Amino acid sequence: MIKNFKTTIKASFILVLLVIFAGSMVRMTGSGMGCPDWPKCFGYLIPPTTEKDVFWKSNFKYKKGVMILKNEKFYSAKNNFLSSDEFILSNWLEYTKHDYNEFSVINTWFEFINRLIGAIAGIATLIMFIFSINYIKTSPSITFMSFLVVISMLFQAWLGKLVVDSNLAPYKISVHMFMAIIILCLIILIYRKSYAK
Numbered sequence: 001m002i003k004n005f006k007t008t009i010k011a012s013f014i015l016v017l018l019v020i021f022a023g024s025m026v027r028m029t030g031s032g033m034g035c036p037d038w039p040k041c042f043g044y045l046i047p048p049t050t051e052k053d054v055f056w057k058s059n060f061k062y063k064k065g066v067m068i069l070k071n072e073k074f075y076s077a078k079n080n081f082l083s084s085d086e087f088i089l090s091n092w093l094e095y096t097k098h099d100y101n102e103f104s105v106i107n108t109w110f111e112f113i114n115r116l117i118g119a120i121a122g123i124a125t126l127i128m129f130i131f132s133i134n135y136i137k138t139s140p141s142i143t144f145m146s147f148l149v150v151i152s153m154l155f156q157a158w159l160g161k162l163v164v165d166s167n168l169a170p171y172k173i174s175v176h177m178f179m180a181i182i183i184l185c186l187i188i189l190i191y192r193k194s195y196a197k
Helices: 002-029 105-135 140-165 170-195
Strands: 067-070 073-077 092-094
Touching: 002 105, 002 170, 105 140, 105 170, 140 170
Parallel strands: none
Antiparallel strands: 067 073, 073 092
């Protein structure tokens, strides 16, 4: 059980480090707004792969929340519906959270991969916390710090949403990055304490 816990610590560390690396790639490539919504991407669990997937289509089954680009504006489907031969504005809500109207497959997938690695890292830290419960009597600080990492990951996800919603406000990006470093430091502390046992 102890060996499994130490493995989850290492996996959590590597995955959080990968999230930071992926986030830096998003920043360097200007892909921060590759997905205009959160936690989905253009209203999909798996984002569009071509431009035609984002443009409005006639006789197409749209699901609530799916986004399109029409007349240089983003729109979000109000409900599930089948589109007719003409674009009917009453089926859509204009997406006004952002002041841009572009779609780039590369930017979208950079941002999506960043989010995906973040979700996997979150699951790894949750597993780490579950294994840390074995230390609750002998070293409660390990369990507490593991729990703190899980809470921090949830907070980090919320910060990621704020970054997207703010149209990449620089101070929010900085807080987001700083939080990632705090999470790494906590995982290192857990690793050191667990190996001292």
